[in-house]
Amino acid sequence: MKRTGIFLLVLITIFSSITLFSCDKRENLTSYNLDLTYVEEEHNLYGKMEVNVVNSEEVVFTELKFNTFGNAFREGAKYQPVLPQYIAKAYPNGISYGKMSIDSVKVEGEKVDFYIGGEDLNLLTVPLKNELFPNESVKVEMEFCLSLANVYARTGYYDNTVNLGNFYPVLAVYDNGFYECNYYAIGDPFYTEVANYTVSITAPTEYLVASSGKLTKTKTERDLTKSSYELKNARDFCLVLSKDYEVLTEKIGDKEVNYYYYDDKSPKTKLETAVKAIKTFSNLFIEYPYQTFSVCQTKFFEGGMEYPGLVYISDNLDEQSFNEVIVHETAHQWWYGLVGNNQIEYGYLDEGLTEYSVVLFYEQNSEYGIKRETLINICEQNYQTYCTVYDKLFNKVDTSMRHLKEYKSEYEYVNLSYIKPTIMFDRLRCDIGDKKFFNLLKEYAKDGSYKIVTPSNLISSFSKSGIEVEGYFNSFINGKVIL
Ligand SMILES: [Zn+2]
Known part of the structure; x- marks a missing residue:
């Protein structure tokens, strides 16, 4: 996610030694097949989902767990999806609620007694009749209904537009047990493995649909259109629908970059920025992996x-x-998208490198007139201000990068997960030199693609620079470094 104004001047307002990257599990991936219907009058999304779950762990599963993010928008949720300071902005029509109901679950064609639990009714448990051994797969079918809140959020509707982020029950990552994602309002509380997706959505024909995947088929009957998409090796799947959308498209080789907009006097410049960002990061890190990339203007707080x-x-x-923001979100295609991480515990891994990628973009595309030195100076000044403010407020400042639930405010989170890591990467680059820095960054992207990384993977990648980086990274992460 991107908070605005990180580069605006003065806003008041790994651990063990080298570890190997986890093995590549892409040969036999879990796959999702989703058949969706959006009923406009109800603001409900009805879904039939078939998941072929592959056990790629070295343990035997007797049950499966799915994170159900739609429930975060229900009345009485323990973890509210919107911070108090954003309520007016996110709910311009007044507070509104949504929820996710699971209507039925089948395992290998037979109905099972599932239940929804977790700390905040955010975790669906599906019992398995037979144990699922490593490398075996099982078919799970479910029917669900997502009732959308009237909110400018990742999941919600308003006027003529519908945001469908995190809209389906998604298999929890097995990480010493199935990992429960509470919907923390600070940061992006998501953690997923890559999977293959085929998704169809039926909606009134006036809606133009933007999607994570490549369009494979459309079929219109009466006033409804069914659009089908495919996406492979991806960490999630998202859709945005709008009756007001216009779209501009540019090709980069066989890939398509789209800009969906409804209120923009200079849409060509936005498409151009997106195209340049895809080209710049493909060149600096590793080639953009998917057939399409869609930038969607939308209501979002x-x-x-x-x-x-x-x-x-x-x-x-x-x-x-x-x-x-286009540049920042595009950089996330590499940091979070390709190279995945637990964004709840190590949010600074993807946000930090993403924000530093924005610096790299402006450095590489000088026509924007924004210099690396200027951006780093602004980061340093903002960080100093944060330290001074927090020191005065709390008599001490904790500058460790940490779990989302441990940040006292969004201001603290932004400084420690975006701004401080940006300074960290830039100083590392100064210390090891451009050549090594960019070579090792490329290697980190390649080795981490389609996998989950931890801070120790970052450290092990940059250890190849020949200088001692473990202490360097740890001093930033633990908050010991004085800047
Ligand atoms: Zn971000």
Whole structure:
């Protein structure tokens, strides 16, 4: 996600030694087949989902767990999806609620007694009749209904537009047990493995649908259109629907970059920024992996939000911020999308490198007139201000990078997960030199693609620079370094 204004001046307002990257599990991936119907009058999304779950762990499963993010929008949720300071912005029509109901679950064709539990009714448990051994797979079918809240959020509807981020029950990552994702309002509380997707959505024909995947088929009957998509090796799947959308498209080889917008006087410049960002990062890191990339202007109470192959950009941004958010969310295609991480415990891993990628973008595309030195100076000044403010407020400042639930405010989270890591990467680059830095960054992207990384993977990648980096990274992560 992108908070706006990180590069605006002065806003008041790994651990063990080297570890190997986890093995590549892509040969036999879990696959999702989703058949969706959006009923406009009800603001409900009805889904039939078939998941072929592959056990790629070295343990035997007797049950499966799925994170159900739609329930975060229900009345009485323990973890509110919107921070108090954003309520007016996110709910311009007043507070509104949504929820996710699971109507039935079958395992290998037979109905099972599932239940929804977890800390905040956010975890669906599906018992398995037979044990699922490593490398075996099982077919799970479920029917669900997602009732959308009237909210400018990742999941919600308003006027003529519908945001469908995190809209289906998604298999929890097995990480010493199935990992429960609480919907923390600070940060992106998501953690997923890559999977293959085929998704169809039926909606009134007036809606233009933007999607994470490549369009494979459309069929219109009466006033409804069914659009089908495919996406492979992706960490998630997202859709945005709008009756007001226009779209501009540019090709990069056989890949398509789309800009969906409804209120933009200079849409060509936004498409151009997205195209340049895809080209710049493909060149600096590793080639963009999917057939399409869609930038979607939408109602969103923050600056933007990333999904594989699709990003949200808030329609409430000035021209410069809009471009900056496009660059930031595009960089997430590599950091979070390709190279995955637990965003709840190590949010700074993807956000930090993403924000530093924005610096790299402006450095590589000098026509924007934004210099690396200027951006790093602004980061340093903002960080100093944060330290001074927090020191005065709390008599001490904890500058460790940490679990989302441990941040006292969004201001603290932004400084420690975006701004401080940006300084960390830039100083590392100064210390080891451009050649080594960019070679090792490429290697980190290649080795981590389609996998989950931890801080120790970052450390092990940059250990090849020949200088001692473990202490360097740990001093930033643990908050011991004085800047
Ligand atoms: Zn972000």
